[in-house]
Structure formats: C-alpha cells, structure tokens
Amino acid sequence: MSSNIKVTLRKKANKQGFFPLVVRITKNRKTNYLYTGHYIDIKYWDEDNREVRKSHPNSKRLNNLLINKLAEANQTLIDLQTHKNDISSKQIKKEIASPLSKTSFKDIADKYLDELEKTNKLQRLSSDKARVGHFVRFVDNDDLSFREIDEALLRRFSMYLKTSRKVSQRSVINNLIVIRTLYNKAIRLGIVDRKLYPFGADKIRIKFPETEKIGLTIEEIQSIEALDNLSEQKAHARNVWLFSFYLAGMRAGDVLKIKWSDIYDGRLHYRMGKNEKLLSFRLPAKINSLLKFYETDKRFNEDFVFPEMKNANLKNPKDIFNKVKTANKKFNKYLVQIAEKAALNKKLTMHIARHSFGNISGDKIPIQMLQKLYRHSSVTTTIHYQANFMHKETDDALEKVINF
Template sequence: MSASAKIILRKKPNTKGMFPLAIRITKNRRSTYKHIGHYIDMEDWDEKNLRVKKSHPNAKSLNSLLSSKLTEVNKGLMNLQSEDGDVSATQIKRNIYKPISSLTFFDYAKEHLDALEADKKMNRYTTDTALLTYISDFHKSKELRFQEINLRFLKRFKTYLMGNRNLTETSALNVMVLIRLIYNRAIADKVVSKDLYPFGKGSFKIKFPQTIKIGLNKKEITQLENVQNLSEVQRHALNVWLFSFYFAGMRVSDVLFTKWSMVYDGRLNYRMSKNTKIVSLKIPQKAMIILKYYENNKNGADDFIFPEMKKADFSEAKDVYNKIKVATSKFNKNLKSIVKKAGINKKVTMHIARHSFGNIAGDSIHPLMLQKLYRHSDLKTTINYQANFIHKEADEALDSVVNF
C-alpha cells in the first residue's frame, strides 16, 4: 500500500487553546504527524479545503508554507518508496522531514545576550535583558517558538506593554525591535521560514512616533560657560558636559574613556565605543582650557583625563558599566542645579550636549560634514537627526503668511 501525506489541523490544543498545523503521513493505515510549528484558532481553519482561512492575518504566508512542506514530503515519499516499498510512516517522517532546529526564541535570546556580554557591551546587555523579561512575563513560558510570534501575538503583546505595563509607545516598540532582531537571526540560520516573518509590509510595522529633540542655543551655552559660584563637583560635571559639546556631542562613555595619550598634535584621537570607528578632531581652544584644569592630576600618558574610570576594573565589564552609569547619574543631578544657577529654563542632561551641537549647527553646516563629525554610517541618519533642529525655512514661511 502506498503512503500518503495530508495537511491537517490537529485537534489537540495547547495551553492557550490554539491548534497545531501538521502534515499527516499515512502508510498501511498507520499515521505519524509532523507539526509545522504554528498554531491557529479553530475558526481560522477551512476543513473542506485544508487551508488557513483569510480571516487569519498570516493566511497567505501560512498557506504558502503548508503547500511547500506538503510538496517537500510528497517528493520524499516518491524517492523513498522507489528505494524501499516497505518503508513505514515513522521512517518516512524520520528520513524526509527532519526538523532544522529545536531552538526556541529564548534560546536565541540567550545567545544574543551572551554575545553582548562577551563583547563587553554592558549597556546594551542590561537593556536587552530587561526587555526580554517583558516577553517572558507576557508569554508565561520560556518555550516560545518563533512560529508563535505572528501578527496577532505582536498586537496583543503591544497592547499588554502599553496597558498592563504602562510603557510609552516608544518603549513598547523598542521591545519589538529586539524581537525583530532575534527573529531575523533565526531566519538567517534557517530555524524558521522567512514566509512566516511577522514584520514589515502587510504585517506588524515598527514606526516610532516623532520626538522633539531640544538643545541649548548659543546664548544658553555662553550662560553655562560663564556661570559662577559652582562647587567643585558641579564644576567637574559642567567640564565633562562642555567637553562633550566641544567635540560634536561626544558620548559620555567616550568622554570618560579619554586618555592623555589620545591628545597630540593639537588633536583628540579616539575610538568610539558604540561602533569602534576612529575619530580625529581638532581640539578647540575652549576644550584646551578644560584639559589644563585636569593636567595637575595627570599620572602618565596612559592615564584617564577625567577621574571616574581610574579605579575601574577593566577585566569586569559590569564594573566598567556600573561606573559609567553612576557617573552619568551624578553628572545629570549636578547639571540640574547648574542650569538653575545659569538662569536656563531647559532640562539639561549629558545627552543634551549632542542635541545642543546639532541645534547650533542647524542648516549652516553641510550634512556630509555633520555626518563626519557625528560618525554616522548613513547620511540619511544625519539628515533625519539634523531635521530636528532646522526651523528657519518653516519659520520664514509662517511669518510670510501671518505677518500682514
């Protein structure tokens, strides 16, 4: 008796009441099943035509996957039966329908975190670890298969994040970006079919809401530079902030990692911690004044200019990360009182140094030059970032209409 294969929806639901799609292989009235790895509601299954109904958001891709898997099994059946007419249904399953991998989403997530820890990217490691707890709390299990992450899952998850967990839309979408990253890696490793990819056109779209980036203007920078009656810790916090600003909004971690050996020939030469790119910038006269402020504490060319990292254990990435985090928190706390003394009515944090550089640059510096200063890989990134600070044309257009 010849063997046959058929697409079915098995009537054994999982803990969430969803039913598994499978290929049933029958030989000599004995059947074995190979699950596709995807679950759907009973109401989304067309029993007569053996296909997923259009009511399911991923109907097209699922039906395409089912068709390709059935074709794959039928070809295997013909090959095996021509070689051995007595092959059993179980042997057929074992020989022609081996799973590519049993790795789950959280297996891949662990590999992602391990890689971040190995690369000593502790900021990203800590952030992504926290984001993954939202996913496990929602799913209530570490056995999350990639095939379960469909449009419906993502919509429900976003509702959970913004409703139950009170996250902003931006924070909720950051979790989705992490899911997308891990899903793409699974597709690259052929753990899950790209036909089931739940992101992009016709599926779940990740579109961040526009945010307003506010930087200081020239007058406010001058107010900070001339502020008086600061304590020693306040003066230090302001020096670090201004140093960042003078070097095109240098990231706080890069500021704290700056060593005296990086200062030569009137230039600052350093490697960015975010993307390892080499940066060489002329040292402005205002930055020279800050360097002189710390020169008496210099302990050799390989010493750090600023004191925060001098006692860090660089063999322990977590210790380095914690020292940066604590230092940044202290800087931001002191900046709050400094701007009050300077008479500035804007919120100022270490990151605002970067926004302030962009704000003052406006549209007066060519985007290609700004791309070089910011060390963006893509000019589009620079243009999109700088668009937050270019208002002149819109202001003039508004004035031309209302000033009559």
C-alpha cells in the same frame, strides 16, 4: 547526493552482549546512528524485514517504536531539505534527537544574549536583555514557540508595555525590534516557517514615531558656563558636559576614555567607541581652560583625563562599561540641579549636549562637515538628525506669507 534512512541492528554489542536498535542515517556516503535506547539479542533481529522477530516478548512494541522513529527521520529530512539545499547525516541526526521545532523563544533569546556578552557588545546587551525580559515575563511561558508568536500576541504585548509599564511608543518599537531580530534568526535556523512571520506592512509594522529633539540655545549654554559657587561634584558634571558640547556632542563614554596621551599638537586624537573610527580634532580654547582643572591629578602620560576611569580594569570590558554607565547616571543627576540653578526650562542630560550642538549649528555648517563632526557613518543619518534643528527656511517662508 542521495540520502538513505533505515532501521537496523548495529553490530556493536554492550557489556551484556546485546545489540542496539538504531536508525541509520546515510548522507553523501557518511553515516550516523540515532539510538532508540533499546538493546536485543541478535537472534531476535530479522535483517531481511528490518524488524524485531515475533519471538521477542516485546516485538510489537519495539517494532512500533522503530516504525515511528523511521517516519520521524524521513519527515525531518524533508523539512530540512525545504530550508537547506545541502545537509549532512549529522544534521539530520541532531534534528531528530533535538527537534528545532521544539526550540523556544527563550532558548534563542538566551543564545543571542550570550553572543552579545561574548563579543563585548555590552550596551546592546544591557538594552536587549531588559527587552527580552519584558516579553518573557509578559507571556509567562519559558516554552513559548515561535509559531505561537503571532500578530495578536504582539499587539497585546504592545498594549501591555503602554498601559502597564507606561513606556513611550519609541520604547514599544525597540521591544518589537528585538523580537523581530530573534524571529528572523529562528527562520534562518529553520525553527519556524517564514510564512508565519508576524511582521510586515500589513501585519506588525516597525516604524519609529517622530521624536522632538530639543537642544539648548547659545544664551542657555552661556548661563551654564557662567555658574559659580557649584559643589565639586556639580562643577565636574558641568565640565564633562561642556567638554562634550565643545566637541560636537561627543558621547559620554568617549569623553571619559580620553587620556592625556591622546592630546598633542593642540589636537585630540581618539578612537570612537561606537564604530571604532579614528578621529582628530583641534581643541577649542574653551576645552584647554577646562583641562587645567584636571592637570594636577595627572599621574602619568597614559592616565585618563577625568577621574571616573582611573581605577577601571582596562582588561575587563564589563568593568569599563559599568563605570561609564554609573558615571553617566551620576552626571545626569547633577545636571538636573545645574539646570535649576541656571533657571533652564529644558531637560539637561549628557545627551542634550549633542542636541545643543545641532540646535546652534542649525543650517550654518555644510551637512558634509556636520557628518564629520558628528562622526556619522552615513550623510543620510546626518541629514535626518540635523533636520530637527534646521528651521530657517520654513520660518522665512511662513513670514513671507503672513507678514502683510
């Protein structure tokens, strides 16, 4: 469909009887008007030449303004058509009034974080908000455009994270991923041209470094199980950790959300918080022993097993998220002390329960079964995860060569 952009005098007078000078944008037979902010008497308008008559005291200045607005509108139309096959007169008007090219990184970042909050993706929000903050503070420019985000700037930012903030290479990559996500969003919105994209094989590469996942051994877990004379807080942290481990490293957030009503017929039935999967596990005898510690505090069938969520506002996702986050931090503090008491030389955190299950299972369990236990959506994820703990074949191969 054809487009038509003209300067004109809109025949809609204000209270003083003057008419607005506008850019008329017609697309697919729909018209929108972009106001210049100037009004004149109708006698000064030359309809044939579409300009302000010379008899107007400011005719030269107003006509130059109209020429510039017309050129801007036509250039905007060309730019938009480069990115989109079909655009409306309203879109053209919006772009002229508030050019996308002037949209800053912070503008897009704020909208992105707002979307995460509105959709209750609070874990992502917590992580990405900090990462956006690192970059915004580093550039110290709220008006930084996406055109200014090039390889050189990203390399300086990476070095800043490593040297000034002392973060790991994995954390550096996580920060770059957020910037890449926002840059891709800016490309889709037509804010920046794809040819300026600073990421890629020959530019800024997003590649996670290999990380060593260390889990506890059977003997080390037995030493934790056997600990006595623990304070109430430490005993509780130990119980939650063991509960997680006994169920293949269930995430702390899922453990804390378990209700007594989720347990029946000797099984735990729950919906995984990360991907909403509905799962069912037969409870090991060791878990049944743990549950006895909390039965006396059971108020009703729908009550939470563990105390951290009992006073949570279940209608407020932020309150739930904050209580899980606070509890996880508290558990990890006590687990450090538990590790010392058990004479462990390894780091002990809630997440290590998952690594420990992987370390002990090794290659004893078929990978498809491990996928179910870990609640992974893809078996490929399970293969990559479990590869950290499967050493028997390499150990046997090494022995065959050197044992002579």
